[in-house]
Amino acid sequence: MSPALAGFLQVGLLIVALAVCYRPLGNYIARVMTTDKHWRPERRLYKLMGIDAAADQSWGAYLRSMLAFSAISVLFLYGMERLQHFLLLSLGFPNVPPALAWNTAASFVTNTNWQNYSGESTLGYLVQMSGLAVQNFLSAGVGIVVAIAMIRGFIRSRTGNLGNFWVDLTRITLRVLIPLAIVGGLVLAAGGAIENFASFHSLTTLAGGHQTMVGGPVASQEVIKEMGNNGGGFFNANSSHPFENPNPFTNIFEIFLILLIPFALCRTFGKMVKDNRQGYALLAVMVIIWLVSAAGVTFFEAQHAGLAPQLAHAAMEGKEVRFGIPGSGLFAASTTVTSTGAVNSFHDSFTPFGGGIVLFNMMMGEVTPGGVGAGMYGILILAIITVFVGGLMVGRTPEYIGKKIRPTEMKYAALYMLTMPTIVLFFAALSIALKVPRASILNPGPHGLTEIMYAFTSMTNNNGSAFAGLTTNTAWYNTTGGIAMLLGRFVPEIFALGLAGSLARQQSVPASVGTMPTHKPLFVGMVIGVILIIVGLTFFPALALGPFAEGLH
């Protein structure tokens, strides 16, 4: 079978599987987030935690709850890592050094999963399971509930209240993420991903050398790593490791898990606003950009420029032979258009334009389909900017889903859009300007610039994929990276929740002849145009000096 045919078959299979799940999962999430009924275990949890499940929170209270929960999560995870040696199942590993422990705690709480360590040689089973994997669930849950709060901003009128953070987080974790993770984990284990407490094994290789291999509860963490768009691997090699991702079936299944919830949230949105066409319009934006990106990466990686790629018939450096170009290109595009960051090939080894596309994917703010929840509230803000731009072009009052887009809403949207580039460019510029962080660059010239840009773009967007080639386990990158991840996650969420609160206080207005249709192909095209223009204007100079300069050299 030719690689091109294999690629088309994989994409086709993926689209069919995602289409089958789109409606039932999206409808189910909408039902979970709108029902008044609490499950018995949930009621017990609320009682235990002293939560009034009937209380509705303003956007400020919702934000404070989310920040308090996340701050305590960072401190708790940091403490676990720093005390690892004294905990059960530590495998004899020492305590994690302070800077690395802090970076890792910030990374997993923000759904980034940037890893400046090798899991198999740094962390014991307890920290992996009770620390990191728990955050994989909770950070994904936090992203989804912020998106749900944003959707409530559209459907509620004359109230500043957006729901109850604690109830939302409990429900999404217990009713959606955990059941799906159990099913997905069993499929991965059946596909060959390992699940044990086998600790270390010394093996003799075929060449007569000695190798130490470590087992662990991998399948159960792999599933939420992909489905929660977290991305942090049990092993340093992440999804290119045969224990995490053994074969082409698990590879396509992991890509399916990555895209499952972000796409389904479009249905949830359509269902909650009682107009499924609105969900399909956003879905169309996401699918078009995802497919173009996957095709682009695959195309550039299939090129044969240079002696080694000509001999291999593709740019195979840093890629697994068992996945080939289609399985690697599709995975790389999917992991960077979402906030996953898991890798089954090494992006530093991609061709300049292939690597440029995955970098560009993250620079779009990961809204196509984006991280679980984060992608949804991101694209809703872009939709608001689009109706504003459209309103300016044709002289109509901007409205979206029955809410007027006034100066206040536009200020929130503009602040949201400015946050990520500001953090990325500030820390990247500082790292290039200062001598110590600059010394971490492995490759000089444009590729070195791309390495630093990629690192801060990945961390700030809470993606977590590493370009490699940059030594980041240093005090500088651990500390600035941790700050970038925290600010990149929570500052935009201020604006998303503030915008939702502002929308919820408005009276809904019925659509009139002057209302711009937001469910038609024209609007889909306009949203794509707005995304490309915003990213182009913001990041083009950096892209020109990095991947473009390298590719055209």
Next chain:
Amino acid sequence: VLDLLYIGLTIVVFAAVLLAGYLVAALLHPERF
């Protein structure tokens, strides 16, 4: 000492985000303050 530094940094970052939230609310919704 480093532990205290990073615990302090966590508190400072989250406090800064919270303050930014209040600042934004005060600037964009002055009628509510």
